[in-house]
Amino acid sequence: MHKNIILLGFQLWIICLLGLTCGFIFKKDIIITNAVKRIRRDGYPVEDHKVQTADGYVLTMHRIPILQKSQIYDKPPIAFLMTGIYASSDAFVFSGKDGSLPYMLSDLGYDVWMGNNRGNVYCRSHAFLTSKDREFWNFSWHEMGVYDLASMIDYVLKHTGQSSMHFVGVSQGATILLVLTSLYPEYNIKLKTAQLLAPVAYVSNMKGPMARIFAPILGTRNVLSMALEGSEMISTNNFFKELLALNCKDENFRICVSRLWPAVGYETKYLNKTLLPEVLANFPVGGSFKQMMHYLQEYNSGRFQQYNYGQLGNQVIYNSTDPPSYPLHKVTVPVFIYYSQNDYIVAVKDVAKLVKQLPNVHAVFKVPWKKWNHFDFICGLRVKEIIFDKVVDVISNYNILFNNIKKRNKI
Template identity: 30%
Template sequence: MAALRNMRSLAINLSLVALVILAVEPYGSFGSSRGVPFHFKTDYNGNGNGMCASAVAVHGYKCQEFEVTTDDGYILSVQRIPEGRVGGGGGPNRQPVLLQHGVLVDGVTWLQNSPEQSPAMILADNGFDVWISNIRGTRYSRHHVSLDPNSPDYWNWTWDDLVVHDLPALLGLVFEQTGQKIHYIGHSMGTLMALASFSEGKQLDKVKSAALLSPVAYLSHMTTALGVVAARAFVSEITTIFGLAEFNPRGEPVSDFLKALCAQAGVDCYDLITALTGKNCCLNASIVDHFLKNEPQSTSTKNLVHLSQTVRDGVLSKYDYGSNDFNQAHYGATKPPRYNLTNIPHDLPLFLSYGGQDALSDVQDVETLLDYLKFHNVDKLHVQYIKDYAHADFIIGITAKDIVYNQIISFFRNQG
C-alpha cells in the first residue's frame, strides 16, 4: 500500500511539473540548460489597451470588447470579431463560435499567428461570428465584484468552478447577444470544461456543436522524458509551491523552481517542450517569440492540484479535498462525485482531433475518452487523428489551417 501511495504521489508531481512547464517554456526557446535559462518577454503585447486593440484591430478586423460577470462575482473579458477582414459571407445571421483556451494561457493564444494562420481570424474570414474567452485569473480577467487578486480568496477555485460558473456566463453572453446556438472550440483544459459540463446536462440548450482539440479528460498516460528527473529531484519543492494561492509562472518562487529543474543533469532546456508535450511538427521561431510576449498566464494552484488528481486517480472527478470529512461537507459523500461522460447526449455533434506525438493529451488517454463515447451517434461524432501533431500544433502550428480548421469549418457548416 505504501508503494502504491508513493506512485500516486509521484504521478501528481509529474503532472504538475508538466503542466507548468508546458506554458512556461514555449517551444524550445531557452538559452541554456544551465545557469538562468528562463527568459520571459515583458511586453505582454499591449496589456493596458485591451486585446482588441493589441491583437485584432491591428490586423484590420472589427473587434468588440465585452465583460460578463459570473454568478460568483468574477468579471471576465470577452472579445468579439463579428466579421472577417475581407467579407467571408455568413449573411446577417453569422453563426457564433466561442473559443475556449487551456490552462496557463489566455484568449490571445487563438491570435498568435498571422491572420491567415490564426484560428480566430480564419473562422471570422470564413463567415463566423467569433467570440474569444478569457477565464478568471488571466491578464484581462483579473477583476471581481469584491475580491482582490492579491487575496488568496480570489484564487480559491479549480476547473470545477470554470464548469459551474465561467462557462455558463460566457455562453450566456454569446447567446444573449446573438440569439443563436453556439459552436464551441476548446483546446486542452477548454475541452475538459466542455465535456464535464455536457456530462451533467449543462449548457446543451445553448451549444450547437463542439470541436475538442487535444482533449484532456483523462491524463493517466501523460508521461514525459523529463518526468522521472523532475519527480526524483523536486518533490519537496512542489509542496513549497503549493503554499501559493496564485500560481504565477512569471513570479519568483515558480521561476526559481523551474530554473533549478533545468540545472539538473540530463535535462536539456533547449528542447524542453519536446520532452514534455511531444515533438511539435509545425512551429516556427517568430511564433515562439510572439508566444513569449503574451504567455504564460496565472492560474490557481488549486486548479493545478485538481488536474494532478486526474493523473493520480485515473478518473474524472470533482476536486478531492483530501479527507473523507471535508469531502462529506462539500459533497455529502466521502469521495468526490465523478463526471460520467457516458451521459453526454448521443446526438450532440462532436469533433475530436488529437495528435500522435502529443505527450500531454496522450493517444491512450484519448482512446479512453472515445471509449466513453462509443455509443455516440455515428453521424454526430467526427474523430480526426493527426500522426505528426503534438499539443501546440493545434493552436499555433503553421499547417493547422489546412489540416485542422478547414475540417472544423466543414463540420460546423454540416450542422445546419
C-alpha cells in the same frame, strides 16, 4: 556612493543592450497580452465584453463582430473559442491574419467570440475580492466549467439574441466544456457542435515527466498541496515575458522551447519557430496552482472526477469519501475530437477512453504527422491545413445541413 553609481551604470548598460537586442531581432513590435491591439493590427474589428460569474469573477471576452449582414444566414452563426491552461484569447491569433482560426471563421461570416478564464491577465477582477486575496486563487478548472463557461455562453446568446453556438476548445478549453455539459446537461442544447482539440480529460497515461515528478506530491492531499490551494501558479509579469521573447533567435531555439517542454515535449519538429517570440510574450498569463493539482490528482486516480479534498473534506462537500466522477454520458452535444500520437499531455489511450465514455462522438481525427505535439494544435507548422481547415469544414457542413432542413420545413 561609488557603488551606487557603478550599479546604476550597469543597469543602464543592460537596458541599452536589451534595446539593441530588441531592435536587431525584430522587425515588428511584440504585443504582450493585448488581444484588442493584436486583432486590430491584423485588420479586423474587435470588441471586448465583460461578464460577471455567479461567484463574482469578472471575465473579459474578445469578439470579432460581423460588420455586414450575411447573404446566407438570418443571423450570423456564432463560433465560441476557448484556449488551454494558463493561456488567453491571444493564443488563437498567434498565426496572424493568414493562418489564425478566428480570422478564418470571420472571413466566412461567423460571429467569433473568444473566452478567457478567471485568473488570467484579462480576468483578475472580482466583485468583492482582489487578486492579492488567497480566496481569489482557490479555484480549479471545475469552477471554470460550472461558472466561467456557463456565464460566457449565456452572455453571448443573450447579447446576440440566438439560441445556440458552435464551440471549439483546446486542451483545458475542452476540459471545462465536458465539466459544464456533464453536470448541467441543459447546456448541450445551447451548442450546435463541440470540437475538442487535444482534449484533456483522462490523463493517467500522460507521457510528460512533469506528472511523474509532481503527482506523488501535489496530486495527493497533504500540507503542501493544501497550502498551495489559495496561490497563484503563474506570474503575469510582462517584463519577464518580454525578456524571454526578445532573446528567442534561432540559435536560442532549444533554450526558449525548454520553457514550454512540459507541454511540448522534447521533440519539437513541427513547432513554428517564427512564432516563439509571440508565444513566450503571451504565455503563460496567469492561473492557480489548484488547476494543475486537479490534473495531477486525475493522473493518480485514473478518473475524470471532481477535486479531491480528502476523505473528510469530500464527505462535507460531496457527501462521499471520494469525489464524484463527471457523468460524461450526459454530454449529448455532437462532439468532434482531434488528437496526435506525440502529445505529452493527452495520450492516445486516454483519448480512446474518453471517446468510449461520450455518447455522441461524430468523428475522431488523428493528426497524420507522428511528431505533432500538444502545443502544435495552436502554433504548429501547417496547423491551418492539418487542424483549422477541418474545424471550419465541420462547422460549415453543419450549417449547410441545418439550413437545408430549415428550408424544407418552410415548404
